Amino acid sequence: MDIQLDPAGDDLPLMANTSHILVKHYVLDLDVDFESQVIEGTIVLFLEDGNRFKKQNSSIEEACQSESNKACNFGMPEPCHVPVTNARTFSSEMEYNDFAICSKGEKDTSDKDGNHDNQEHASGISSSKYCCDTGNHGSEDFLLVLDCCDLSVLKVEEVDVAAVPGMEKFTRSPELTVVSEELRNQIVRELVTLPANRWREQLDYYARCSQAPGCGELLFDTDTWSLQIRKTGAQTATDFPHAIRIWYKTKPEGRSVTWTSDQSGSPCVYTVGSPVNNRALFPCQEPPVAMSTWQATVRAAASFVVLMSGENSAKPTQLWEGCSSWYYYVTMPMPASTFTIAVGCWTEVKMETCSSADLATERPFSPSEADFRHVGVCSHMEYPCRFQNASATTQEIIPHRVFAPVCLTGACQETLVQLIPPCLSAAHSVLGTHPFSRLDVLIVPANFPSLGMASPHIMFLSQSILTGGSHLCGTRLCHEIAHAWFGLALGARDWTEEWLSEGFASHLEDVFWAAAQQLTPHEAREQQELRACLRWRRLQDEMQSSPEEMQVLRPSKDKTGHTSDSGASVIKHGLNPEKIFMQVHYLKGYFLLRFLAERLGDETYFSFLRKFVHAFHGQLILSQDFLQMLLENIPEEKRLELSVENIYQDWLESSGIPKVTKWIRVNRRPRKRKRREREEVFEKLLPDQLVLLLEHLLEQKTLSPRTLQSLQRTYHLQDQDAEVRHRWCELIVKHKFTKAYKSVERFLQEDQAMGVYLYGELMVSEDARQQQLARRCFERTREQMDRSSAQVVADMLF
16 A cells, blocks of 8 residues: 554544445445344445546536536436345355355454455465555455455455346446456446436445345455455556445444443444444445445345435335345445444434424425526536435425334423424524435434534534524534534535534524524624634633643645545544544634634625535535635625635634634623513523533633532523533532532433543542542443543543
């Protein structure tokens, strides 16, 4: 491989040779076994070699610059039910038996990493010998490199797509009398490039091809971070098989998914947004440039619900007594890192009452091709795009479902379920067309390491957002909804530019939330000023406690977006366990966008933002794409001294806080509302006001137990939302308020997404009782705790 890694470092390698060959579609066929904590089955990859997709990328770039392109006319995805049976039945009896024996451990010939040797494995294939620096290796075979770790790869084979009835339509021959490698690859080339209005037919053929028999095993090898596959005699990407099947199984300790119990005590497994992304769930191409679609059939015990990134609201199909199958698909090309799955005994939570108007707005959306008319030109690769559908552009509230452990259904009905429609409607009022046709929302187990995570068609939320009223729930919901546009529909081409996702979501969450609450412009401004004040204080704290190199939003500078000749690259600090707890990309990105919105004025800024979304949805972007288009679209009198270079220098390529942020009014006081009783003025503080009050009190050297007890009684701090309770726990720890230590214990166990910092405070105090409390709580939760969180806490405690 033509990139160098420091084994002791914290960089994340992206090994896939995406410059030579791309995965265009994945078909997963998986079984979930909770007894062994393993997911196993097959994944079929449909590939496109470099020569073809480079031509496509070139044409897309030309389309971006052309104003005369015609609008695409094709149908929107509707629920598509493709029966997918177990792909194993299409292998020979011998191949199936070998797989069954190995997977059950009765005759396991795997190496120490759990990878099964094939016939030539020991005779010379290795990642060091078969490098991927070019697409043609002369006398050497071409090597397909996939990102992969913590997986047991059992077998890799070429798929005989020509054996599928009806495939002759994808060739120039009326009959498939002589089948060759070239013919099979021709079939796949035609299949992956079908026009978007034939998406349903394309999914059907993908499913049928994925079940076709194998036509020869392929040689493979693995190392720490990759799976390498070759075929003897195939010396270029063009010659390499374009449809391959990989038989594999995950490992219980794999880093892409977490096996745990939900809040009701039932077993579950879900993707946790791991630093290694999905490479420990299935072999894939991790670099964002590898945009692909997928479809998946997942089997589990009938008592489980399978949720996944998918355009369809899947329902279970009973296969036999006690076993159900779930099928999902995606037709919008997305990076493989956005694939998400959650399997558990979830309960669907529905609104207790629903008005007829709501039902009319949220009806299932199944437009016909006639609905498509010119709504503006799209510049992305062709797919069934909602931005091209007049009906979709006016849909304020997309269909949505809420799932949770049974013990949390009541809390979801009180807050979350009620907030989703106004928050979705608010987002539409600000940015326009929802990029995705539907949304599932899942309350994940207590060990989830953050307050939320957005993926295509599905969102994870922490249980911490359900307590203490609607404020934290609403703001976090708005943050994750914003990721549908910034982070998913528009993704960063270079993962080091996280601010393009998190900065935008942080800025938009305030705008969405104000609109969802139907605040007046004055009320919205006051609320946003207060939240800016809180973020400013947080950013100052972050700058004091984080290394300077971790404070830079564009760390690669002029090399941002660059990869090696093969497409492989390295994400700096991508495996640093402390990185997931840092807020720099959220906060500095937020203040940059706030600065730009203030300079331009809200009307001009958000008008531009809608234009930017329409121009770049379905594509990957870099900072310069946003900044250049912004400066080109604002009046000269508002541009003043703004330039891409100045913004790079002041905001993106330097550590610390930019000097230009001195305008932030950090001392602005929240408005006092008129009250009849003086005491009520102090008792009815809003959550953000309470947080600010507690943060100011944290700056006091001493507070008496009497004062702390009065605070707790006056503001019912134990019943407030998690942000308020976090500051309250900090006060308890700082002033050794022993009567409230139970509140700290409860927070560390129930609000794990926010509790890591508290462990540090407990240990720094050097108080024996507090350190004992920290160790006791950690011992109770460490087995279920997120891996990165557990590592950080362990370093603090021991």
